[in-house]
Amino acid sequence: MVAKGAYESSMTPAHLLISRLTLTALCLLPAFLPHLRMKRETRVRGIILGLIFNTGLVLQMVGLEHTPPSLSGFITASYVVFTAILTPLIMKQPTPGRTWIAVSLTLVGIGILALGNDDGNVDFGFGAAITLLGAVLFALHIIFLGRWVEPETVQSLTLMQALTGAMGMLCFLPFADYQLPATWDLWWPVLYLGIFCGAVTLFLQSWAQSYVPATTSAVIMCSEPMWAAVFAIWAGMEELTWQVLTGGGLVVAALLLTAWPGRSASFLDALVEELRSRRAHRGS
Secondary structure (H helix, E strand, O other), rough: OOHHHHOOOOOOHHHHHHHHHHHHHHHHHHHHHHHHHHHHHHHHHHHHHHHHHHHHHHHHHHHOOOOOOHHHHHHEEHHHHHHHHHHHHHHHOOOOHHHHHHHHHHHHHHHHHHHHOOOOHHHHHHHHHHHHHHHHHHHHHHHHHHHHHHHHHHHHHHHHHHHHHHHHHHHHHHHHHOOOOOHHHHHHHHHHHHHHHHHHHHEEEEEEEHOOOOOHHHHHHHHHHHHHHHHHHOOOOOOOHHHHHHHHHHHHHHHHHHHHHOOOOOOEEEHHHOOOOHHHHHHH
16 A cells, blocks of 8 residues: 555656665675675575565565555465465375365456456556566465575575565666656655565574464465455545455455365474474484
């Protein structure tokens, strides 16, 4: 919603991304400067994670220019479903049947949300499609971050991800006709997104995933689309319609179905089992 407001104040996605990602790196570099010296393997992994995450962020921000905030939030949050689909494939494990039910619910939910926002706009389909692609990249980021991050590499991986995003944007700088934000209406979204949604969130996610499995992280994060819709409606940027209620409800149901443990195990049992699996994987 903050990014959408910046677009309405004449800031382009390219200018917002350049400002946001550069600010994120500038915030983290002084704090984590001693961790800039790291193993080559950690550096390479940080760059890969940075490329995946920041490419997903670029797709999300460009897609948001063509889609309402609530729809963008629900589509982006489908990374929880993609995480459940891709994790068994990457780990070479069977995919549970309820995952495919969740996929169906997600597709139906996004379709209903699209009914309430299309209005014959060709750009709308483009925005929704690249936002969905961004969600796939966010899912890959969660999976590989969960596999690679350790408590002792949190700061190094966080810093490398931020620096990768900033360097990518600076390489794009000569082609973007970039100008620094000139008013407070343009600066406050940059500060909020760069510091709180960028530096703080990137570090906290890396730190949390060094202890908490990906599926548990998904349970915690899957409320994001609801808040995106609530704040967009509260701010008067959108109306509360049956499409938002029905489609959004189906997406949230799919996210919970994907992330919640099965009947045979309690939430705590599932958490302990996943932590044991992570420990065994690190020891091998």
